[in-house]
Amino acid sequence: MSKEKVHHITLIPGDGIGPEVTSAARKVLAAAGVVIDWEIVDAGAGAVEKHGTTLPDETLESIRKNKVALKGPLTTPIGGGFQSVNVGLRKALDLYSNVRPVRSALGVSFHHTPIDLIIFRENTEDLYSGMEYEVAPGVAQSLKIITEKASTRIAQAAFKWAAQTERRMVHAVHKANIMKKSDGLFLESVRKVAASYPDITYKEIIVDNCAMQLVMHPEQFDVLVLGNLYGDIISDLAAGLVGGLGVVPGANLGDNVAVFESVHGSAPDIAGKGIANPIATILSANMMLRHIGENKAADRIQAALVLFLSEKKYLTPDLGGNASTDEMVQGIINKIKLLR
Ligand code: NAI
Numbered sequence: 268m269s270k271e272k273v274h275h276i277t278l279i280p281g282d283g284i285g286p287e288v289t290s291a292a293r294k295v296l297a298a299a300g301v302v303i304d305w306e307i308v309d310a311g312a313g314a315v316e317k318h319g320t321t322l323p324d325e326t327l328e329s330i331r332k333n334k335v336a337l338k339g340p341l342t343t344p345i346g347g348g349f350q351s352v353n354v355g356l357r358k359a360l361d362l363y364s365n366v367r368p369v370r371s372a373l374g375v376s377f378h379h380t381p382i383d384l385i386i387f388r389e390n391t392e393d394l395y396s397g398m399e400y401e402v403a404p405g406v407a408q409s410l411k412i413i414t415e416k417a418s419t420r421i422a423q424a425a426f427k428w429a430a431q432t433e434r435r436m437v438h439a440v441h442k443a444n445i446m447k448k449s450d451g452l453f454l455e456s457v458r459k460v461a462a463s464y465p466d467i468t469y470k471e472i473i474v475d476n477c478a479m480q481l482v483m484h485p486e487q488f489d490v491l492v493l494g495n496l497y498g499d500i501i502s503d504l505a506a507g508l509v510g511g512l513g514v515v516p517g518a519n520l521g522d523n524v525a526v527f528e529s530v531h532g533s534a535p536d537i538a539g540k541g542i543a544n545p546i547a548t549i550l551s552a553n554m555m556l557r558h559i560g561e562n563k564a565a566d567r568i569q570a571a572l573v574l575f576l577s578e579k580k581y582l583t584p585d586l587g588g589n590a591s592t593d594e595m596v597q598g599i600i601n602k603i604k605l606l607r
Pocket residue numbers: 284288339340341342343344353512513528529530531532533534535536537542543544545547585
């Protein structure tokens with residue numbers, strides 16, 4: 268794709284460290300020569316004062332129009348307060364696949380074995396349905412909704428990706444020994460999809476064992492397909508194996524729209540301190556570049572990151588250094604220029 272092409276992309280800067288890491292990613296994309304006309308829109312707590320809602324119609328319309336967005340994390344209050352804007356956004360745009368590549372290739376892994384796995388998390392239902400009730404004083408109920416439709420399409424996304432990228436194995440992660448109906452339906456749906464892919468080994472693993480196996484022998488995993496809650500938890504665990512939340516990217520994919528964002532949240536403990544690691548958001552933006560056909564720029568950014576990290580200089584505190592976000596971004600941009 269020519270460097271002159273202008274891409275129209277929605278940007279949600281987000282809460283907490285969101286504006287810091289999305290601004291870092293924008294600088295890196297610009298340094299790699301990608302021309303983007305960013306449409307900056309609001310969401311989350313910050314949107315309420317201006318729009319009277321956490322998820323303004325303008326935000327959804329912008330993403331529907333541009334079909335691609337880069338998003339910073341959004342804070343969700345714990346216990347009470349408004350419902351998750353992330354969940355609302357994923358449901359409103361039917362972004363049913365949450366795709367999270369977890370790789371030790373950057374050389375900042377905490378694990379001794381090479382890790383290269385990819386998580387396909389169902390993004391629209393399960394215990395994130397938001398249907399919760401106080402049944403009686405002292406008794407609360409959350410509904411876990413599992414449908415054949417949603418389970419089938421996340422399985423199709425995982426197997427299709429596995430086939431296209433020559434992956435050898437898919438694990439379905441579940442707790443159908445206890446949740447026989449809901450997780451049972453999830454498994455049944457994945458099995459039907461697996462049957463159409465005879466060249467890909469299909470395995471099933473109970474989620475608690477999966478957590479332990481990931482910590483001890485992560486190299487045995489290739490593609491994981493999970494429901495919403497297990498996918499959320501296992502993603503953070505897997506991130507912890509390869510350098511932490513600061514380095515793991517993600518994409519929320521629907522049939523027509525794609526929203527790219529890191530696995531991490533708004534990190535209120537470090538927000539505003541200028542020390543957030545921007546790499547997860549840069550890598551999410553890199554997934555976005557591949558999605559829009561800017562593969563050359565994506566390859567260059569990837570190579571620059573590997574080179575930058577190999578020198579172990581200008582690292583943010585989460586990676587054991589004492590550099591600021593800006594210093595890290597400048598270090599990465601210097602490598603991009605070197606690779607010109
Ligand atoms: P978190 O991911 O924000 O932070 C967990 C830990 O990792 C913190 O110690 C934080 O400082 C560290 N961390 C995260 N990203 C980092 C980065 N880029 N560089 C350096 N350190 C980093 O998770 P937490 O604390 O559970 O959630 C905070 C808020 O974020 C909550 O309101 C939650 O709902 C929201 N959240 C939003 C997400 C999204 O918008 N996609 C995803 C996850 C959480």
